[in-house]
Amino acid sequence: MTIRTATFADADAIWSIVEPILRAGETYALPRDWSRSDALSYWFSPDYEVFVAETDELVIGTYYLHANHRGGGAHVANCGYMTAPDSVGQGVATAMCQHSLRHAAARGFRAMQFNCVVSTNKRAVKLWRHLGFDVVGTIPHGFEHPIVGFVDTLVMHRSL
Incomplete structure (x- = not known):
C-alpha cells in the first residue's frame, strides 16, 4: 500500500469511497443527501491536504488533514x-492514520484531535485508542444515528 497526495484526477475514486459512507449516515456528521460536487468540495476544501491510499494503483482509502482551528x-x-x-x-485506516500522524508532526503540529467520533463507530474508537488517542470529552447525544437514534460523540486527542 502506498499513500500519496491526492489530485483532482482522484475525484471519481474518492467519490466512490465517500458516497456510500455519506449515504449510510452512521459515522460522519455530514449531510446524507450531499451531491458529488458538495462532498468533493468539502473533501478538497482549500485548507485541507488530501491523501489517498492505494494498492496496485487502485484507491482504497482517503483522508484529509488540516489545522483543527485557526x-x-x-x-x-x-x-x-x-x-x-x-x-x-x-x-x-491504520496506515492512513499512522501516515497522518507522521505528516502532521513533520508540518509542525503538536497534537491531533478528532472532534466528532461517533460512539457507535466501535471499530474507529478501538483503532484510535490503539494508536494513542484518549477520549478527552463526550458530547451526550451529539449525533443522530439513522438506525439507533441519538448517540454520544467523543472528542479524541493525542500529542505528537
Missing part, C-alpha cells in the same frame, strides 16, 4: 478518514 489553536491537527467498503478490515 490562530491560537492552529498547532492542533484534525483529520477525516474513509476506507473503501471492500477494503475495510485490511489495515487501510
